[in-house]
Amino acid sequence: MQEEFVEAVLSAVELIPPGQVASYGDIADYVGSGGPRQVGSVMSHYGAAVCWWRVVRADGRPADGLTERALEHLASEGAPLRGDRVIMADARWTGPSTLRT
Template identity: 50%
Template sequence: MTPEEYVEAVLALVERIPPGRVMSYGAIADHLAERSGRESARLVGTIMARHGGGVPWHRVVNASGRLPPGHEDEARQRLRAEGTPLRGAGVDLRAAAWYPDEP
């Protein structure tokens, strides 16, 4: 998979996250690892920062449920409007984590 194809795969997966649910950067990387040969949560974060404006970026959080850095207030408002379970300063991952069935 080329770097451009990987960007598209990340964005396509983020588009599939249902309202009220979230995925972590690492879960996205893990899901795409076999097809892409890449397994970096940090790379997924970079892709979201550079290209994620057109997808539901607020549904991508870090491994502890922390909201996207620098966009916490807007993300919290969007997640709350979708009924996403929140806890403290982030998302309740036990209740909100989503992982697609197919690879």
């Protein structure tokens, strides 16, 4: 995996504000390369130092094996949840223009 792609993905994840999320595909679209699986690979290997819980599947579910921890983080940040999913229509981050000031 190219270092530039890894850095681009991690930098994009760091931009996601508390209470918002992006899907793996959203991050791939934002960085302009790769796809959801490649972003997932970056997150699984290098994502521990960033707000990994803010990256979810397109249906709003956190990554397998991390669901409980992710939901705890998301709930504490005020992300809209329904059961074990983030309500994507209300929480999806679409880029820097949605940053809260």
